[in-house]
Amino acid sequence: MAAPFGILGLETAWGLTGRELIDPGVLSMQEAVHKVTVAPREILHIPIPALAEGQPANLTIFDATTEWTFEKKDIHSKSVNTPFVGERMVGKAWATYNKGQLVDNA
Numbered sequence: 001m002a003a004p005f006g007i008l009g010l011e012t013a014w015g016l017t018g019r020e021l022i023d024p025g026v027l028s029m030q031e032a033v034h035k036v037t038v039a040p041r042e043i044l045h046i047p048i049p050a051l052a053e054g055q056p057a058n059l060t061i062f063d064a065t066t067e068w069t070f071e072k073k074d075i076h077s078k079s080v081n082t083p084f085v086g087e088r089m090v091g092k093a094w095a096t097y098n099k100g101q102l103v104d105n106a
Contacts, residue, residue, distance in 0.1 A: 008077040012070055015089025022064060023090050029064045056100030066092040
């Protein structure tokens, strides 16, 4: 029997980063944010957007200390393949702005 293709990642990425890296002190919050936002752009030579007056906002508002449990209802991907349902997460995004538009984080 073959396993299903792929595993979802975006829904759990920040909560696992908080739980496994920030909470135990492996990375500071600033280091973790840099590694998931700026570093990939640097590696791929993609311009880093600036947060500046008159420019469309591209940012995420989050609380790095919110503890929550990942549930099936939190899955918004086409893939539902994940071992993390029922797992404790640390850190949660509350709002995301992409090109100046608020994205629903419900």
